[in-house]
Amino acid sequence: MATLGFIGAGAIGTTLARLAIAADFDVVLANSRGPQTLAATVERLGARARAATPEEAALADDQVVVSIPLAAYRQLPAAALEGKVVLDASNYYASRDGHLPALDAGELTTSELVQQHLGGATLVKAFNNLSAHHITALARPAGAADRTALPIAGDDPQAKAAADELISRLGFDTVDAGPLAESWRFEPETDAYTAPYCADPDALWAAWTQLAEALRTGTPPQAYAPDPGAPLPADRLRTLLAGASRKLTADRVIA
Template identity: 85%
Template structure:
């Protein structure tokens, strides 16, 4: 039986765990605080899920999803992830992760930075541009006329094919955005980031602007609600990716 290892038990990690179990996969879930802290989560997920250390989750997975704050990327178990297809969901927010000069300057993309640490792994950028709420809402079986597409990027063609197979099992089509150097095309505040999956894009943009203003003013911010989702066809996603403008940290509303 195929197994999905997941390092990071936040909103995206646990949502993908549920999708994977629904698709007939076993799940090994890990976080930075130890397997015992995931007892309640694993109990909710059911008998196809178990908790483990990040190292054990990496070893167990036929694919491994990494869904952690970018600031913690150096804690990922590089030795255990060597040779694995690793789906990287990370995004860079300097207000959360601290400023990283190589990302602020655009010398590398977020996933290129993670790939440097995971030198032996086969990294594929995926699931970073859609909200956790929209994943179960928009998942559809292969062949569905309203199937939503997600972008992927990676330097290894076989790894991208393997990631696309997993993503299809989880309910989505894929559009190849190119190598990791092009993964900026679906990073925060680009045209393909979160908004096109929302039924009310203007409401999402307004909510993010209010969130950014709260950060600047020192008011405790509240993350914007994703709202209802809307399918994003592959053809539309290709157009958004092709027309994207790169958003460096200084150019973003939420740096």
């Protein structure tokens, strides 16, 4: 029986774990606060899920999904992840993660930074460019006419092939965006980030702008109703990736 480890059990990690169980995986979930804090999550996911430490999740199988705030990347268990394919869903928000000069300047992408810490693992950037509720809304069986494509990036062709196979089992096609150095093409606020998966992209941008103003002024943000999602075919995603402009921290609405 195939097993998939998850380091990070927030909205993205838990949503993907649910899809993995539906795709006949056992799942091992970990967070930074200890297995005991995941009891309710594991109960909701059912008998094929169990809670563990990050080291145990890293050793669960040859592929591990990492979906943690970037500020915590140095806490990833590098030794336990050695030799693994790591699907990295991290994004950089300086207001949350603290300023990282190499990322602010565009000297590295987020996943290149994580790869430096995980020298013995092989990273594939994936799952960072759409929301958890869109993952749920847009997953489809292989061959479905309205299947959605997700971008991936990585430096190792075999690792990308393994990631493609896994992501297909979870319900999505993939588009190869190139090496980790090109993964900025689907980082926050680029053309391939979140908005093209929305039924109403204008509403999303308006919500981001309002949130940025709320963060700037310290006022409570307005509630935003989850968008129902719209399928994004592979050809359209390729066009968005090819035409992307890099958004450094200073260029973004929400930094």
